[in-house]
Amino acid sequence: MRTVETDQDIQDMARGAVLLGTGGGGDPYVGELFLRAQMQRGRKAKVVDPSEVDDDAFVLSIAGVGAPPVLIEHLVSEKLLLRLLARAEAFYGRRVDVLISAEIGGANSMFPLALSAISGVPVVDADGVGRAIPHIEMTTFSIFGVKATPGIVMDELGNVFTLETVDDRTAEDAIRAVTGTLGAMTYCALYPMSGKQMKASAVLGTIDQTLQIGRVIRQGRERSEDLFGDLLAYLGRDGRLATILFDGKIVDVTHEMRDGWHWGRATMSPLGDGPDVFTIDFQNEFTVARLNGRTVTIVPDLISVLDRETGEPLTGEMLAYGQRVKVLGYAADPLLRLPESLDVLGPRMFGLDEDYVPIEQLNAARQPEALPA
Amino acid sequence: MRTVETDQDIQDMARGAVLLGTGGGGDPYVGELFLRAQMQRGRKAKVVDPSEVDDDAFVLSIAGVGAPPVLIEHLVSEKLLLRLLARAEAFYGRRVDVLISAEIGGANSMFPLALSAISGVPVVDADGVGRAIPHIEMTTFSIFGVKATPGIVMDELGNVFTLETVDDRTAEDAIRAVTGTLGAMTYCALYPMSGKQMKASAVLGTIDQTLQIGRVIRQGRERSEDLFGDLLAYLGRDGRLATILFDGKIVDVTHEMRDGWHWGRATMSPLGDGPDVFTIDFQNEFTVARLNGRTVTIVPDLISVLDRETGEPLTGEMLAYGQRVKVLGYAADPLLRLPESLDVLGPRMFGLDEDYVPIEQLNAARQPEALPA
Numbered sequence: 001m002r003t004v005e006t007d008q009d010i011q012d013m014a015r016g017a018v019l020l021g022t023g024g025g026g027d028p029y030v031g032e033l034f035l036r037a038q039m040q041r042g043r044k045a046k047v048v049d050p051s052e053v054d055d056d057a058f059v060l061s062i063a064g065v066g067a068p069p070v071l072i073e074h075l076v077s078e079k080l081l082l083r084l085l086a087r088a089e090a091f092y093g094r095r096v097d098v099l100i101s102a103e104i105g106g107a108n109s110m111f112p113l114a115l116s117a118i119s120g121v122p123v124v125d126a127d128g129v130g131r132a133i134p135h136i137e138m139t140t141f142s143i144f145g146v147k148a149t150p151g152i153v154m155d156e157l158g159n160v161f162t163l164e165t166v167d168d169r170t171a172e173d174a175i176r177a178v179t180g181t182l183g184a185m186t187y188c189a190l191y192p193m194s195g196k197q198m199k200a201s202a203v204l205g206t207i208d209q210t211l212q213i214g215r216v217i218r219q220g221r222e223r224s225e226d227l228f229g230d231l232l233a234y235l236g237r238d239g240r241l242a243t244i245l246f247d248g249k250i251v252d253v254t255h256e257m258r259d260g261w262h263w264g265r266a267t268m269s270p271l272g273d274g275p276d277v278f279t280i281d282f283q284n285e286f287t288v289a290r291l292n293g294r295t296v297t298i299v300p301d302l303i304s305v306l307d308r309e310t311g312e313p314l315t316g317e318m319l320a321y322g323q324r325v326k327v328l329g330y331a332a333d334p335l336l337r338l339p340e341s342l343d344v345l346g347p348r349m350f351g352l353d354e355d356y357v358p359i360e361q362l363n364a365a366r367q368p369e370a371l372p373a
Numbered sequence: 374m375r376t377v378e379t380d381q382d383i384q385d386m387a388r389g390a391v392l393l394g395t396g397g398g399g400d401p402y403v404g405e406l407f408l409r410a411q412m413q414r415g416r417k418a419k420v421v422d423p424s425e426v427d428d429d430a431f432v433l434s435i436a437g438v439g440a441p442p443v444l445i446e447h448l449v450s451e452k453l454l455l456r457l458l459a460r461a462e463a464f465y466g467r468r469v470d471v472l473i474s475a476e477i478g479g480a481n482s483m484f485p486l487a488l489s490a491i492s493g494v495p496v497v498d499a500d501g502v503g504r505a506i507p508h509i510e511m512t513t514f515s516i517f518g519v520k521a522t523p524g525i526v527m528d529e530l531g532n533v534f535t536l537e538t539v540d541d542r543t544a545e546d547a548i549r550a551v552t553g554t555l556g557a558m559t560y561c562a563l564y565p566m567s568g569k570q571m572k573a574s575a576v577l578g579t580i581d582q583t584l585q586i587g588r589v590i591r592q593g594r595e596r597s598e599d600l601f602g603d604l605l606a607y608l609g610r611d612g613r614l615a616t617i618l619f620d621g622k623i624v625d626v627t628h629e630m631r632d633g634w635h636w637g638r639a640t641m642s643p644l645g646d647g648p649d650v651f652t653i654d655f656q657n658e659f660t661v662a663r664l665n666g667r668t669v670t671i672v673p674d675l676i677s678v679l680d681r682e683t684g685e686p687l688t689g690e691m692l693a694y695g696q697r698v699k700v701l702g703y704a705a706d707p708l709l710r711l712p713e714s715l716d717v718l719g720p721r722m723f724g725l726d727e728d729y730v731p732i733e734q735l736n737a738a739r740q741p742e743a744l745p746a
Contacts, residue, residue, distance in 0.1 A: 157539050157543075158537075158539045159536070159537065159538045159539055159543055159547070160536070160537040161534060161535065161536045161537075161547065162534065162535040162536075163532070163533070163534045163535075164531075164532065164533040164534075165532045166530050166531045166532055170530075170532055170554070170555070173554035173555075174532070174534065174550075174551050174554050174555075176554075177547075177550035177551055177553065177554045178547050178550055178551060180550060181543070181546035181547050181549075181550045182543070182546075182547075
């Protein structure tokens with residue numbers, strides 16, 4: 001058990017969560033502000049390693065649901081988070097021992113930490129996907145046998161829903177529909193599980209990843225050095241491929257809100273003259289990056305867009321004409337690359353008409369060409 | 374307490390429910406078949422008068438939710454109805470003493486009777502509107518202080534939702550959204566109330582109304598006499614106005630499924646030559662009837678379309694070019710004409726750009742003209 005001790009750590013974690021959000025997941029900024037305010041009152045979020053969680057502990061995931069622009073507009077409500085915990089404990093008939101993030105990428109990295117700070121319940125250093133994803137049934141919890149329901153959905157107005165669904169896709173559809181009718185954002189308690197189930201299904205160590213990523217970016221920026229080398233070294237740990245896919249400027253970006261999702265495509269050109277055309281498609285998250293029409297990274301491998309000077313990671317809705325960016329591609333956690341995972345969060349589940357190919361294969365084939373810019 | 378004894382009674386009640394459905398409410402036919410099958414097995418629905426219900430009895434409304442065409446396609450599931458009752462009793466923590474229909478018009482007249490036949494729980498001779506309506510918050514239960522939730526929504530697949538909403542409009546939106554994502558039809562248990570609350574908020578005697586209406590139509594048909602005189606006499610009881618608004622043929626009808634509703638307009642001409650144009654607009658239910666552009670009946674007063682030979686009441690989706698019909702207009706139950714009711718189910722709540730005027734005023738003004746055909 002450790003506590004999140006400093007403002008700087010929280011800022012680093014939030015920045016790292018944006019990067020792992022791969023363009024989506026909602027902005028963790030309001031969660032960051034909430035945590036920093038709690039810390040000023042002496043309330044600190046507690047984080048435990050997965051190994052510290054008893055096999056029979058009751059672990060529960062807390063998440064906010066809403067389109068990313070909505071997540072940004074809503075402040076974190078202390079009262080609602082505490083009510084959610086109280087209602088969850090009454091609903092499940094037992095005390096919640098450990099909280100877990102459903103997805104570490106974006107805003108949902110912060111909500112369990114926020115509830116931890118005000119309730120004292122620790123958060124385990126793990127999550128249900130190691131990045132951001134648009135659907136509940138795409139978590140490794142779902143993929144490796146932990147059902148999303150029975151669960152609870154609540155909003156700030158006092159509406160409370162419980163759900164028991166035959167599968168997690170139905171839970172996704174129902175929660176999305178209910179959240180849509182409520183017009184804004186809901187908080188959910190989902191994936192009731194044992195400590196043993198958590199260890200078997202979660203992507204481990206991902207809170208620490210957000211902290212390390214945020215630190216590398218901040219420290220590189222403070223030293224006025226190129227921070228991308230250190231960042232690639234961290235993202236490429238354990239022999240994973242991490243590479244700069246493109247270095248250039250955004251020349252076109254389309255945004256569309258449709259069916260509750262944020263869809264779009266960003267098109268980039270090299271900074272100097274050059275014929276290369278680089279595109280990134282997104283459905284909340286960045287799903288596929290292509291250089292001159294050829295795929296160079298595809299879900300569930302990760303694509304992150306950063307300001308090329310400051311290293312600030314950018315979300316999909318922040319992308320705009322003229323921005324100078326570096327695009328990083330890096331390998332997803334090995335859990336997400338298993339066949340049973342690809343069945344659920346592979347490219348075809350995002351409407352893409354191609355199969356998953358690991359980033360290292362896509363970029364090995366690219367080796368004979370020079371990397372652009 | 375009495376039981377529904379004969380096949381004929383059930384058929385009469387179903388036919389009467391279609392008439393009170395004023396074009397919507399879903400076809401009670403599958404419920405009728407279900408009840409007749411139960412009767413063959415010796416299981417009879419029980420009906421109690423409102424005066425027989427103890428003030429502290431626990432009264433619960435059972436309803437099916439779905440667009441009318443969907444209601445028709447789905448058979449009544451004995452297993453699901455019993456599961457709904459069992460889950461409701463567990464959820465509310467008490468035995469259900471009496472069932473009540475949320476709306477007597479259409480399919481929801483039959484579901485409480487169906488559950489009564491298989492469970493033995495009696496149904497009170499009353500409902501929440503005395504006709505059919507498209508929204509949960511339009512019931513007299515809602516209008517006179519009984520909240521729709523806490524409630525339960527279930528489907529045939531085994532999905533179970535509970536909801537506690539801050540108002541009944543939110544319950545309506547959430548149930549509609551959840552039903553839409555489940556792709557079909559759901560059964561709900563809603564409006565938990567005491568016997569005392571039931572007596573203060575329900576429209577009373579409406580199961581008996583369906584039986585009487587069905588009988589008048591059947592007996593008139595059996596005698597090969599004009600049945601409309603008897604029908605108007607029954608609908609016009611207690612000094613209410615009931616009249617034939619139009620007698621003619623359908624010359625055009627539009628149907629549209631949009632936002633989960635069945636929208637449309639039927640246009641009629643006199644049987645012989647004549648310049649009169651009669652229209653009926655519907656949003657699931659018939660909402661407004663106009664003769665040569667002038668309103669002659671408007672919600673919540675009732676409009677029913679019947680085959681002019683057989684007196685068979687027709688639903689909105691049954692209307693088709695060339696049908697020869699008589700259109701009846703008659704006064705709603707006095708409860709629906711109170712100002713607090715009109716605020717919720719008056720014309721403007723159906724997107725109509727005019728205020729409610731009682732049918733007797735609309736047709737008093739019409740007296741100088743001859744009634745058409």
